[in-house]
Amino acid sequence: MAHQQLPDSLRGPGSLADAPVDRGAARPGGALPRGRSGRAAKAAQDTAAAQGALPSAAGGGPDAGTDVAHERAAGAGTEAGTRPGDGAGGRRARGGPAGRDVTRDRADDGDTGSGAVASGKTAAGDRPGGATGARTAGEALAGYLREQATTFLRGLSLRTENEGDSDLLLRGSSRRIAGVLHTYAPLTDPAWAEPLRGELGWLSSTLGREPQYVGRLTRLLEALRRLSAPGADQPVPAGAKGPAGPAAPAGGGPLALGAARAAALLERQLTLARTRAHSATLQAMGSARFHGLADSIAVLASEVPLTATGSEPAATVLPPLAGQAYQRLWDAAGTLPLHRATQPYNAEAMRASLGAELTTDLQDTPWHQVRILLRLGRYAAEVPGCGVPEDPRLTEAGLLLQRHREAAESAAAVAAAARTPRIAPATAYALGVLHADQRHEVEAARFAFSRLWEQSGLPTRPPGASPRPGRGTRSS
Amino acid sequence: MAHQQLPDSLRGPGSLADAPVDRGAARPGGALPRGRSGRAAKAAQDTAAAQGALPSAAGGGPDAGTDVAHERAAGAGTEAGTRPGDGAGGRRARGGPAGRDVTRDRADDGDTGSGAVASGKTAAGDRPGGATGARTAGEALAGYLREQATTFLRGLSLRTENEGDSDLLLRGSSRRIAGVLHTYAPLTDPAWAEPLRGELGWLSSTLGREPQYVGRLTRLLEALRRLSAPGADQPVPAGAKGPAGPAAPAGGGPLALGAARAAALLERQLTLARTRAHSATLQAMGSARFHGLADSIAVLASEVPLTATGSEPAATVLPPLAGQAYQRLWDAAGTLPLHRATQPYNAEAMRASLGAELTTDLQDTPWHQVRILLRLGRYAAEVPGCGVPEDPRLTEAGLLLQRHREAAESAAAVAAAARTPRIAPATAYALGVLHADQRHEVEAARFAFSRLWEQSGLPTRPPGASPRPGRGTRSS
Numbered sequence: 043m044a045h046q047q048l049p050d051s052l053r054g055p056g057s058l059a060d061a062p063v064d065r066g067a068a069r070p071g072g073a074l075p076r077g078r079s080g081r082a083a084k085a086a087q088d089t090a091a092a093q094g095a096l097p098s099a100a101g102g103g104p105d106a107g108t109d110v111a112h113e114r115a116a117g118a119g120t121e122a123g124t125r126p127g128d129g130a131g132g133r134r135a136r137g138g139p140a141g142r143d144v145t146r147d148r149a150d151d152g153d154t155g156s157g158a159v160a161s162g163k164t165a166a167g168d169r170p171g172g173a174t175g176a177r178t179a180g181e182a183l184a185g186y187l188r189e190q191a192t193t194f195l196r197g198l199s200l201r202t203e204n205e206g207d208s209d210l211l212l213r214g215s216s217r218r219i220a221g222v223l224h225t226y227a228p229l230t231d232p233a234w235a236e237p238l239r240g241e242l243g244w245l246s247s248t249l250g251r252e253p254q255y256v257g258r259l260t261r262l263l264e265a266l267r268r269l270s271a272p273g274a275d276q277p278v279p280a281g282a283k284g285p286a287g288p289a290a291p292a293g294g295g296p297l298a299l300g301a302a303r304a305a306a307l308l309e310r311q312l313t314l315a316r317t318r319a320h321s322a323t324l325q326a327m328g329s330a331r332f333h334g335l336a337d338s339i340a341v342l343a344s345e346v347p348l349t350a351t352g353s354e355p356a357a358t359v360l361p362p363l364a365g366q367a368y369q370r371l372w373d374a375a376g377t378l379p380l381h382r383a384t385q386p387y388n389a390e391a392m393r394a395s396l397g398a399e400l401t402t403d404l405q406d407t408p409w410h411q412v413r414i415l416l417r418l419g420r421y422a423a424e425v426p427g428c429g430v431p432e433d434p435r436l437t438e439a440g441l442l443l444q445r446h447r448e449a450a451e452s453a454a455a456v457a458a459a460a461r462t463p464r465i466a467p468a469t470a471y472a473l474g475v476l477h478a479d480q481r482h483e484v485e486a487a488r489f490a491f492s493r494l495w496e497q498s499g500l501p502t503r504p505p506g507a508s509p510r511p512g513r514g515t516r517s518s
Numbered sequence: 519m520a521h522q523q524l525p526d527s528l529r530g531p532g533s534l535a536d537a538p539v540d541r542g543a544a545r546p547g548g549a550l551p552r553g554r555s556g557r558a559a560k561a562a563q564d565t566a567a568a569q570g571a572l573p574s575a576a577g578g579g580p581d582a583g584t585d586v587a588h589e590r591a592a593g594a595g596t597e598a599g600t601r602p603g604d605g606a607g608g609r610r611a612r613g614g615p616a617g618r619d620v621t622r623d624r625a626d627d628g629d630t631g632s633g634a635v636a637s638g639k640t641a642a643g644d645r646p647g648g649a650t651g652a653r654t655a656g657e658a659l660a661g662y663l664r665e666q667a668t669t670f671l672r673g674l675s676l677r678t679e680n681e682g683d684s685d686l687l688l689r690g691s692s693r694r695i696a697g698v699l700h701t702y703a704p705l706t707d708p709a710w711a712e713p714l715r716g717e718l719g720w721l722s723s724t725l726g727r728e729p730q731y732v733g734r735l736t737r738l739l740e741a742l743r744r745l746s747a748p749g750a751d752q753p754v755p756a757g758a759k760g761p762a763g764p765a766a767p768a769g770g771g772p773l774a775l776g777a778a779r780a781a782a783l784l785e786r787q788l789t790l791a792r793t794r795a796h797s798a799t800l801q802a803m804g805s806a807r808f809h810g811l812a813d814s815i816a817v818l819a820s821e822v823p824l825t826a827t828g829s830e831p832a833a834t835v836l837p838p839l840a841g842q843a844y845q846r847l848w849d850a851a852g853t854l855p856l857h858r859a860t861q862p863y864n865a866e867a868m869r870a871s872l873g874a875e876l877t878t879d880l881q882d883t884p885w886h887q888v889r890i891l892l893r894l895g896r897y898a899a900e901v902p903g904c905g906v907p908e909d910p911r912l913t914e915a916g917l918l919l920q921r922h923r924e925a926a927e928s929a930a931a932v933a934a935a936a937r938t939p940r941i942a943p944a945t946a947y948a949l950g951v952l953h954a955d956q957r958h959e960v961e962a963a964r965f966a967f968s969r970l971w972e973q974s975g976l977p978t979r980p981p982g983a984s985p986r987p988g989r990g991t992r993s994s
Contacts, residue, residue, distance in 0.1 A: 268865070270872035301872045386862030387962035389744070389955070396746035396777045396951055460947045470943035471936045474950020475872055479865070482958055486863035 179359035180352025182427045183229050186222060190215040191343040198336060201327070209249045209323070216246040219342070221421035225367045226360065231347040238342075241335045248326045251319035258452050259312040263305055265452075265479055266472070270301035300468030304476060307459050307469060361429030367422045368430065371415040375495060378408055383485075383492035391485035395453070395478060402481075406450045409488065413443035435494060442491040449483035456480060655835035656828025658903045659705050662698060666691040667819040674812060677803070685725045685799070692722040695818070697897035701843045702836065707823040714818075717811045724802045727795035734928050735788040739781055741928075741955055742948070746777035776944030780952060783935050783945060837905035843898045844906065847891040851971060854884055859961075859968035867961035871929070871954060878957075882926045885964065889919035911970065918967040925959035932956060 197211025220242040223235045326332055351359060382388055394401035416439055423430040460473040673687025696718040699711045802808055827835060858864055870877035892915055899906040936949040 266872070269868060269870075386965060387958065389958070392745060392955055392958075394745075396742070396948055460943070465943050467936070467941050467943055467946035470946040471950040471953075472872055474947040474952075475954045476950075477947075478951045478954030478958070479868055482863065482865070482868075482954070489862060 177356055177427075178353050179226075179356040179427075180229055180346070180348035182356040182360060182425055183222065183226050183352065184346040184348065186425045187219060187346055188343050190218045190222075191339045194219070194339045195336075195343065209253075213246045213249045215339075216242040216249075217417070218421050218424070219339070220246070221418045222425060225418055225422040226363050226425065228363065229348055229352040229359065231349060234347045238335075238338055241331070241338070245326070245332065245335060249323055252316055252323055254451070255312050255316035255319055257448060258455055259309060259316070261448060261452050262308050262312075262456065262476065262480075265476060265483075266301050266305050266308075269475060269479060270472075300466070300470075300472035303466060303469040304459070304472035307462065307465065307473075308456070311459055311462075312455065356427035357429070360425060360427050364419075364422045364425070364428040364430045367415070367419050371412065371419045374408070374412045374415050378412060378492070380492040380496055383488040384496060386489055388485070391481045391488065392478060395481045402450070402454070406446075406484070409443060409446050409491075410450075413440065413447060416440040416443060439491055439494055442487050442494065446484055446487035446491065449480045449487060453477050453480035453484065653832055653903075654829050655702075655832040655903075656705055656822070656824035658832040658836060658901060659698065659702050659828065660822040660824065662901045663695060663822055664819050666694045666698075667815045670695070670815045671812075671819065685729075689722045689725045692718040692725075693893070694897050694900070695815070696722070697894045698901060701894055701898040702839050702901065704839065705824055705828040705835065707825060710823045714811075714814055717807070717814070721802070721808065721811060725799055728792055728799060730927070731788050731792035731795055733924060734931055735785060735792070737924060737928050738784050738788075738932065738952065738956075741952055741959075742777050742781045742784075745951060745955060746948075776942070776946075776948035779942060779945040780935070780948035783938065783941065783949075784932070787935055787938075788931065832903035833905070836901060836903050840895075840898045840901070840904040840906045843891075843895050847888065847895045850884070850888045850891050854888060854968070856968040856972055859964040860972060862965055864961070867957045867964065868954060871957045878926070878930070882922075882960070885919060885922050885967075886926075889916065889923060892916040892919065915967055915970055918963050918970065922960055922963035922967065925956045925963060929953050929956035929960065 193211050194215040197208045197215065200208040200211065220239040223230060223239050227235065379390070382390060391405070394405060416436060419430075420432075420436060420440065422428060423432055456473050456477040460470055460477070465473075669687050670691040673684045673691065676684040676687065696715040699706060699715050703711065855866070858866060867881070870881060892912060895906075896908075896912060896916065898904060899908055932949050932953040936946055936953070941949075
């Protein structure tokens with residue numbers, strides 16, 4: 043059962059990113075006229091003007107579990123609004139039931155409260171029925187989507203000032219909208235939602251590439267420094283562009299230069315990849331495709347095409363759907379080799395490190411799937427009235443699996459660098475050590491996740507979730 | 519205090535092996551006429567004839583904690599007499615108080631009991647005062663030394679039949695005699711004991727080299743197999759002698775051949791080292807130096823030059839000396855970074871893996887010291903009347919630190935192989951992965967040892983040990 047649900051559950055944001063062009067070109071009903079991009083820009087300006095005090099406060103919200111490295115890179119201004127293990131930034135700007143928390147959250151963070159209240163009103167706080175639990179499921183979902191659309195448009199308006207913060211807002215809101223449209227799919231018109239999700243996946247994966255390369259290079263240079271320097275007195279000359287001279291032994295013999303050369307090689311390759319990703323982002327942001335997406339989001343801020351299910355009470359419809367999302371998460375986590383991973387130094391993640399790439403991918407994929415399902419579950423829990431309490435341990439679990447993914451992808455990047463023709467044996471040796479080090483980071487992340495999942499009292503069943511009750515059983 | 523005791527404590531067996539030639543040539547009173555080697559050979563033949571049923575029973579005794587790999591390599595005949603975590607083989611052949619256990623031990627092992635009883639008589643059982651705890655410290659020590667000398671001579675007589683078993687007996691008894699002479703040094707004439715210890719250290723380290731290379735190659739080929747084969751269907755062609763042909767990509771790209779080539783390179787280098795070690799052993803066994811040592815051991819079987827302290831009661835003299843040995847062990851273990859090592863995946867052992875060799879050595883040395891002290895403590899506890907109970911956990915701790923040393927030395931061998939000129943980058947990459955893997959084995963061994971030491975209820979003080987009481991305090 044778990045396996046059967048997985049493929050479906052993975053049709054969330056991101057997994058559609060590989061084929062979004064066709065979807066975009068062929069989307070049936072949801073295709074908006076491209077010419078309406080002026081409307082999106084206008085809305086973004088209005089939003090930014092109304093919530094000028096908010097960028098740093100809301101910046102901590104988007105995707106705190108998955109973009110930590112980037113958030114760090116984006117500077118303290120973004121981080122200041124984030125409380126560890128807490129989606130406060132995202133929750134703060136939410137209307138309805140969560141609106142009660144707004145003042146307290148902002149007081150905790152030491153900000154002024156006016157912006158958040160304004161945000162709450164902008165999103166759903168000023169709509170009839172938005173303040174109590176008696177509203178319909180469609181209203182709850184639409185409120186959340188409007189709020190995320192507002193964040194999206196604010197990110198758009200920020201782009202000329204601060205690309206990093208802007209991309210963070212755009213990615214966070216894109217992922218949330220796509221994820222929630224997936225989890226609560228029965229509430230919205232699929233002919234509208236499916237293409238929109240595809241476009242959002244395309245955008246968030248496009249925007250995510252550059253920070254990934256930045257984080258990967260930082261991680262690998264840091265690891266090389268740790269691996270080669272016994273103390274702090276022998277830093278790797280990371281900035282030194284590859285001294286492609288002779289392999290003259292220096293210091294500790296022919297292998298001593300290897301770490302420095304490996305660092306230079308990785309820096310060259312990952313900086314090139316980063317530059318390309320940046321160009322791709324710029325190109326995407328100027329494309330007609332993006333303008334079309336921005337128009338869709340601008341429309342989302344005012345109207346969400348709901349189905350008949352959306353008119354049922356939120357308390358009836360939302361919890362089972364959120365429960366299903368958590369059930370998929372728990373099922374997928376149940377298929378992981380958690381018992382083995384809780385044994386330290388099991389050397390499982392190292393097993394295939396000299397074999398074919400495919401083997402490693404096969405081993406890592408189930409963990410990546412759980413990471414995506416954790417994110418979907420976290421987003422699903424942000425919708426007011428879904429009945430799922432926020433659990434900081436799930437955020438922590440997400441962070442661990444994010445570390446898992448970063449280490450796995452870094453190891454793959456090292457292996458790719460080792461395939462560079464005509465590198466020196468010492469460089470290849472250092473890359474081999476680095477590869478194994480990153481695979482051990484993978485194993486360490488699995489260990490930490492498994493311990494958290496099995497030992498810290500996380501419920502073995504999703505909170506309040508059971509296989510979705512049918513309509514008949516609900517009334518009985 | 520702990521640090522001050524360490525250098526002294528490490529002047530045990532093995533550490534003198536680097537300068538034994540001068541000692542042997544200049545040894546003052548203990549130097550026996552070389553011409554007496556006929557006496558040693560005669561004694562060995564007599565012993566072997568009297569105890570023909572014993573080889574496999576006593577073979578499990580010598581150094582079960584440190585030579586497991588070799589014992590396994592030496593075949594099931596040797597292993598059959600060994601009970602895990604128990605020095606039963608060594609204790610079985612011991613006279614005096616331990617003689618009570620002989621029949622039971624042999625019954626447990628399913629052997630015939632006659633040989634063991636004969637051994638007990640040969641060692642000390644037929645001497646006056648040897649059967650009760652009222653005997654002197656010198657008698658207790660001499661009984662143990664005679665027993666080990668008997669094992670030594672039996673090993674000598676076995677040499678033409680089975681080199682592996684013979685070397686095992688010779689090494690185990692050499693280490694025990696040297697270790698016990700060190701721990702209970704005040705009981706014997708230092709002018710006789712010190713040179714003998716040096717010669718025994720030379721012999722045991724000479725004999726130990728070949729099995730070390732065998733074990734290292736096995737360990738590294740096994741690791742390469744694990745690292746490169748996702749299943750059992752892709753074994754590394756270890757027997758294939760290095761295909762020094764073109765680096766044609768096969769299967770998983772240019773890196774796929776690396777593991778096989780690394781295996782071939784390691785096999786060439788370690789097989790060569792093994793062959794040289796074997797020649798060195800043969801040369802040593804035929805040398806006048808060895809014959810002189812064998813004569814000393816033959817004399818030891820009949821007379822041990824004791825000091826005045828040796829005439830005091832065993833219960834008064836032996837326990838404080840054994841306690842000192844344990845105190846040195848506990849002090850040395852107390853200086854290890856145990857708290858850090860109990861955190862899994864601390865990456866400590868990896869820190870210097872791309873730096874200079876020296877750094878790694880500095881990091882590993884304290885652990886190696888504890889391993890030696892564990893062995894000395896174990897041998898000290900084998901002397902009857904020493905007052906220290908045998909503790910299987912110390913044996914387990916010794917096995918873990920033996921794993922630590924094997925992994926550390928294997929990693930160093932891999933680094934040495936990576937310095938081979940003109941190796942292919944893919945080979946160097948595989949060696950780098952393998953190096954890191956072995957350093958992680960080092961870390962895993964530290965983790966296991968630290969957990970055992972800190973968490974399994976091992977006493978924080980040595981059993982019954984305190985700083986050695988002076989003569990005045992003893993009578994009061």
